[in-house]
Amino acid sequence: MARDAGVRVTVCTLAWCLIALTLVEARPIRGRTPADIERRRAEIVDRLAAIDLELSAAADRLTGIPARMADAEGDARAALEKEQRSLLARRGALLDEQATLQTEQAELALVRTRTATGPLQPTDPQGLSPLDLGAQTGQVSSGQSFNPAISVIPDIAYYNDDVAGEAFDVVEEADGFGADHHDGDSGGHGHGALERGFNLREMELAFSGAVDPYFDVWATLAVGEDGLEAEEVYVQTRKFLPGVQLRVGRFFSGVGHINKQHPHQWDFVDQALPMQALFGGTLVDTGLQVTWLPSLPLYTLFGLEALQGDNERLSHDASDVHPDLFQEAPGPRLFTGFLKVSPDIGFAHALQGGVSFGRSRRHQEVVEGVDGAIDESLEGETWFLGTDWVWRYDSARPLGRGDLTVQGEYLYRKKDLAVGPGPGPMPPGTPVVSAQDGLYAQAVYGIASRWTLAGRVDVIGLTNRVETGGIVSEYERTRRYTAALTFNPTEFSRVRVQYENGRAWNDGRSVPFQQVFVQFQMSLGVHGAHRF
Amino acid sequence: MTTVVALMFVLMAMLTPAAAEVRVVASTSSMAMLAREVGGPQVSVTTLAPPDRDPHYLLARPSMMVALRRADLLVAVGAELEIGWLPAAIQGASNPKILPGQAGYFEGAAQIDLIETGQTADRSRGDVHPMGNPHYYLDPVRMATVARALAARLGALDPPHKDAFAARAAAFSAAVDARADQWRRQAAGAPGVVFYHKDGNYIAAFLGVPVLGWLEPLPGIPPTASHLRDLVERLKSTKGVVLYNSFHPKDGPEFLSRQLGWKAVQLPIEVPLDATGATYLSHIDQWVQAISGAAS
Numbered sequence: 001m002a003r004d005a006g007v008r009v010t011v012c013t014l015a016w017c018l019i020a021l022t023l024v025e026a027r028p029i030r031g032r033t034p035a036d037i038e039r040r041r042a043e044i045v046d047r048l049a050a051i052d053l054e055l056s057a058a059a060d061r062l063t064g065i066p067a068r069m070a071d072a073e074g075d076a077r078a079a080l081e082k083e084q085r086s087l088l089a090r091r092g093a094l095l096d097e098q099a100t101l102q103t104e105q106a107e108l109a110l111v112r113t114r115t116a117t118g119p120l121q122p123t124d125p126q127g128l129s130p131l132d133l134g135a136q137t138g139q140v141s142s143g144q145s146f147n148p149a150i151s152v153i154p155d156i157a158y159y160n161d162d163v164a165g166e167a168f169d170v171v172e173e174a175d176g177f178g179a180d181h182h183d184g185d186s187g188g189h190g191h192g193a194l195e196r197g198f199n200l201r202e203m204e205l206a207f208s209g210a211v212d213p214y215f216d217v218w219a220t221l222a223v224g225e226d227g228l229e230a231e232e233v234y235v236q237t238r239k240f241l242p243g244v245q246l247r248v249g250r251f252f253s254g255v256g257h258i259n260k261q262h263p264h265q266w267d268f269v270d271q272a273l274p275m276q277a278l279f280g281g282t283l284v285d286t287g288l289q290v291t292w293l294p295s296l297p298l299y300t301l302f303g304l305e306a307l308q309g310d311n312e313r314l315s316h317d318a319s320d321v322h323p324d325l326f327q328e329a330p331g332p333r334l335f336t337g338f339l340k341v342s343p344d345i346g347f348a349h350a351l352q353g354g355v356s357f358g359r360s361r362r363h364q365e366v367v368e369g370v371d372g373a374i375d376e377s378l379e380g381e382t383w384f385l386g387t388d389w390v391w392r393y394d395s396a397r398p399l400g401r402g403d404l405t406v407q408g409e410y411l412y413r414k415k416d417l418a419v420g421p422g423p424g425p426m427p428p429g430t431p432v433v434s435a436q437d438g439l440y441a442q443a444v445y446g447i448a449s450r451w452t453l454a455g456r457v458d459v460i461g462l463t464n465r466v467e468t469g470g471i472v473s474e475y476e477r478t479r480r481y482t483a484a485l486t487f488n489p490t491e492f493s494r495v496r497v498q499y500e501n502g503r504a505w506n507d508g509r510s511v512p513f514q515q516v517f518v519q520f521q522m523s524l525g526v527h528g529a530h531r532f
Numbered sequence: 533m534t535t536v537v538a539l540m541f542v543l544m545a546m547l548t549p550a551a552a553e554v555r556v557v558a559s560t561s562s563m564a565m566l567a568r569e570v571g572g573p574q575v576s577v578t579t580l581a582p583p584d585r586d587p588h589y590l591l592a593r594p595s596m597m598v599a600l601r602r603a604d605l606l607v608a609v610g611a612e613l614e615i616g617w618l619p620a621a622i623q624g625a626s627n628p629k630i631l632p633g634q635a636g637y638f639e640g641a642a643q644i645d646l647i648e649t650g651q652t653a654d655r656s657r658g659d660v661h662p663m664g665n666p667h668y669y670l671d672p673v674r675m676a677t678v679a680r681a682l683a684a685r686l687g688a689l690d691p692p693h694k695d696a697f698a699a700r701a702a703a704f705s706a707a708v709d710a711r712a713d714q715w716r717r718q719a720a721g722a723p724g725v726v727f728y729h730k731d732g733n734y735i736a737a738f739l740g741v742p743v744l745g746w747l748e749p750l751p752g753i754p755p756t757a758s759h760l761r762d763l764v765e766r767l768k769s770t771k772g773v774v775l776y777n778s779f780h781p782k783d784g785p786e787f788l789s790r791q792l793g794w795k796a797v798q799l800p801i802e803v804p805l806d807a808t809g810a811t812y813l814s815h816i817d818q819w820v821q822a823i824s825g826a827a828s
Contacts (some may be wrong), residue, residue: 238630243601290777293626295602299594342594347582350593390593396584398781399754449754449781490752491616491654531618532594 017276026271034251039107044105050523099400119399123296130178134158146416148209148217153264155201158518159194167502167513175505176436176464176475177277181234181240188247200224201519204264208528220262231262247289252282253354254291255302255338256409259283263529267405267444267500268484272457274411274438277478278384280313283358299342299352305450309333314413315360322366325422326375329362342532350392352532359383363415367424376424378432380417388408390532399449400488408441412463430469437463442482450489456482458502494521539729548814554690557603557630559614559779560587562669562812563640567607569809570683570701574693578603580621581797583796583802586779587613588752592620592737600625605637605689610639617721620683633689641666643681644674647737648730659751670801671734672816673712676705711813715739719824726763726794728755728785731801744772746785748814755784764791773825797822 038264053464065084093458155313160357161167172193194201213316215235222231234249252260258272259282267425271281287307294300308331309315336358345351365375379421386407395402410434438460447453457480464475480502500515551752554575556759558564564579571577578599581587587609588782600606600621600723608614622630627634653662668674683701719739728747736743744767774796776785782798789796799822803815 072827178746238631243626243629245626291626293597293601293624295596297596301594340594342598344598347585350591350595352594392593394591395780396582398586398779399589458760490655490659529592529616529618529623532593 015234019087030241041105041108044101044108048098049100051094051500055091055094055098058094060086072345074420077312083230096207097494106322107475128246148207149526149528151204151206151523151526152527153204153206153521153523155203155263156520157194157199157201157269158197159199159516160196161513161515162509167195167500167515170504170506170511170513171273171276171478171480171502173506174277174460174475174478175435175459175508176466176473177478182501201483202263204262206527208370210238211235212466213494216370234338241384243293246291247291248287250284250286251289252284253307253336253358254289254307255283255305255336255358256411257352257390257407261530264523265488266424266519267442267452267454267521268456268482269496272409272411272456273441273478274440274481277460278313278411278413278436279436280311281309283314284332285310289332297344299340299344301338301340303335303338303340305336306332307334307336307390309360309362312365314358315363316365317362318364318366318377322364322374322377322387325366325374325377325420327362328350328389329364334360339407348394348396350390350532351484352388352390354388356386356388357384363417363498365417374424375421376426376432377420377422378417379420380415380432380470381411382415384411384413386412397446397449400446400452403444403446404441405444408439410437410439412437426469432466432468434466436461436465450487451486452486454482454486456480456484476510477503478504492523495519496521535660541674552690554672554686555602555604557599557606557780558668559606559608559618561805562675563607563609564685564700564805565684565803565807565809565812566640566675566679567605567810568807569704570679570697572687572696572700574690574696575651575686579805580618581614582662583804584778586777588616590614590617592624595717595813596621596626597624601627603627605636605638605685606630608637608639609666609669610641611663612661612664613641613666615819630719635685638682640678640682643667643678644668647733658748659752661746665726665730666674666676667729667731667801668734670732670816670819671738672708672813673738674734675812676701676708679704687824705808707813707824711816715816715820718820721773722824725772725823726774726788728774728780732775732819735816739823740821741823744770747774747776747788754781760784763788767792772824773797775799775822795825797825 036323061463062084063082069077069080094302100126100247123410144187155472161168162383205223207219208217210512214237216238217235218232219230220232222229229249232249232251234251236246237246240246252262254260255277258266259275259279270276275282287305289303289305291301291303295447309329309335317326317331317333336353336356338356340352340354341352342350362379363382364377364379367375367378369375386409388407390405392409393404395404415434417430417432419426419432421428437456437460440456440458442454444452444454444455459477459479461475461477464477466473466475482498482500484496487497496517496519498517498519501513502515503510503512505511549762553573554571556567556571556575557578558567560581561583561824564577566753567575567577580596581590587622595810608618608620609610612702613777627636628634631637632691632740641664643669646666646668649662651660651662663741679701680698683697686697690697709743716739719741721738722741724742724744724746725736726747727733727736729742729786730746730751733743745763747755747760748764749756768791772792774788774794775784776782776796776798778798780798785796785798788794799818800815
């Protein structure tokens with residue numbers, strides 16, 4: 001009932017508003033179109049001008065009459081008196097008309113017509129004319145000049161392998177590492193699997209700029225097969241404290257060296273294996289990062305991160321997918337720290353070493369059987385430790401000729417999990433502890449101006465041990481050798497040919513594979529410079 | 533914990549230079565020369581880019597960030613010459629004092645009028661600089677203007693030595709003015725010059741010598757056979773000189789020199805790391821001599 005009454009009141013109010021509006025709109029116009037009003041305004045102006053002329057002429061004649069009357073006698077004097085009377089009457093009528101017209105003019109000035117943009121034409125839409133505001137209504141504006149730096153980076157690849165297109169899966173499911181499971185999206189940013197043939201691997205859209213004197217924003221969106229994805233979107237302080245930068249948002253973790261690089265900064269088409277196997281690609285997460293560069297003669301950068309923990313291979317909350325098996329693990333779940341040190345060894349050389357550490361206080365994963373059914377649920381803690389080294393030599397020869405970069409990283413990850421509730425055979429509480437690692441080493445050499453040749457060795461599973469309830473399973477190593485030849489016509493474009501030869505172990509069986517890539521990468525627009 | 537923090541402060545206090553001099557970081561050795569010439573003993577100068585490297589293509593090394601982190605003033609060439617590395621180094625240094633727009637940021641290009649402004653911002657035309665040609669450091673008159681502006685900035689950062697900075701900049705300007713006519717006389721009648729890159733355009737304009745061409749078909753693109761052939765075709769039976777820098781490859785200039793019978797001269801475009809104003813003047817001498825060499 002109350003609701004009906006409410007509706008009625010609303011309807012009545014609306015009706016009254018409409019009627020009132022119509023009245024207000026109609027009043028000054030009184031059935032006349034704006035064109036009529038324009039016409040009437042012009043008539044008034046003309047008539048008022050004529051009245052002014054006539055009034056001043058009458059005034060002149062009236063002023064002359066008294067002098068002429070003094071000289072005149074009899075009939076002439078009577079004629080002058082008559083003229084004076086008629087002039088005064090005419091003057092009164094003119095003044096009355098003037099007053100009436102002025103009132104009408106003032107009324108019409110309130111009516112919206114097109115006077116601001118010139119006289120109304122018969123073809124102009126009626127009733128849509130702006131009110132005359134008496135001066136320029138334009139805006140002094142910088143238009144689009146506040147646009148951020150925008151760049152578009154298409155990444156197109158031709159791909160083939162000799163294992164029926166399965167090379168990516170072969171590595172992904174390498175013994176010991178394949179124990180991880182893939183419910184829903186991959187937690188890491190796996191710029192991974194390509195189809196045999198042509199692939200638009202992704203298109204990066206990067207925006208960056210200063211928000212105000214205090215913050216910069218960087219947004220990198222990746223348009224891939226799965227649609228638009230926020231690869232990195234973060235806010236960074238500009239002048240928080242000398243040497244201190246805060247970063248909030250979704251970003252590539254600063255651990256290691258290669259992890260914070262976007263695919264267009266890589267020296268190869270694909271990501272290094274240790275990151276692929278232990279982080280599922282790149283460790284990218286939402287959270288807070290603090291870095292501190294103290295004012296020392298030696299480059300020393302400290303970094304700490306508190307991350308939500310959205311990485312299936314390291315720190316993951318599976319409770320939304322499997323509410324029957326897990327309880328929600330509130331974030332932030334993953335905490336990392338890193339230190340980079342770089343001595344100054346002259347203009348030609350640069351050396352940087354780093355250590356990284358990370359710990360996830362809660363990690364949940366499920367183990368699936370061959371048929372895809374869930375065998376076990378696992379929950380516990382994980383941590384990792386890594387070190388990264390980069391040496392670069394700048395030869396001073398034209399366009400990169402003779403330049404050499406050597407870099408390597410080692411990453412060790414331990415998962416301390418225990419069996420939770422589930423349909424599996426193992427009693428809840430059974431410890432499942434896995435220890436795995438990986439390393440890569442790579443060198444890039446400028447064989448000619450604009451041409452580089454790069455080689456890389458990847459090994460994962462130097463340690464590859466899973467201990468389930470006291471029973472230790474050891475798995476084999478997976479190796480991969482990569483060579484890449486890159487031509488950079490300018491610093492904005494790149495064509496790369498890459499060959500890989502590897503051997504992975506799947507279910508105790510050795511699977512050799514070869515991969516070939518041809519990659520086209522372009523950087524269109526304004527893209528900020530990259531850090532070391 | 534408190535001990536650690538206390539130790540850190542002691543360490544930082546020890547490492548902070550006690551001298552009240554202005555710590556200047558210069559992007560290139562030409563800018564370092566200006567800072568040294570104008571700043572005198574009141575400044576300490578660190579250079580980021582060595583003179584034998586192409587300042588278009590450098591890497592933002594961590595040691596650049598160390599220098600910028602401790603800097604009071606950054607002196608850059610500007611006009612996007614260092615766009616590939618300096619913004620990254622500034623960002624990595626997280627030193628609020630030297631951000632563009634602050635008192636600690638000085639860009640020479642912002643103090644003078646540039647030539648070749650307003651080109652289409654279209655990268656199919658090569659590595660173009662729509663804001664103007666940034667290689668003004670071979671123009672002594674423009675460098676003198678930059679020196680006077682730098683003196684004003686240093687004076688704002690270190691008011692007690694304001695007059696000394698102004699006096700040194702005026703002396704540098706006077707030294708340039710004293711030589712300018714002699715340089716122009718020396719180059720008068722020089723038939724023209726072919727540069728490798730557009731980095732010689734300012735000195736050619738200063739001397740009034742025509743630029744007959746560039747070895748690069750487009751800025752930043754290495755010489756191609758067809759472009760070199762075109763140059764030879766166009767310039768044969770004329771006179772001139774080919775000039776290129778220490779970080780440019782020799783093959784193109786030498787080919788042109790052989791085909792045209794011109795002299796090809798390789799010259800450093802940047803002054804040495806420890807250059808002063810006097811070094812810069814003899815550096816310009818060298819260029820003037822090479823440009824006018826074809827006349828004799």
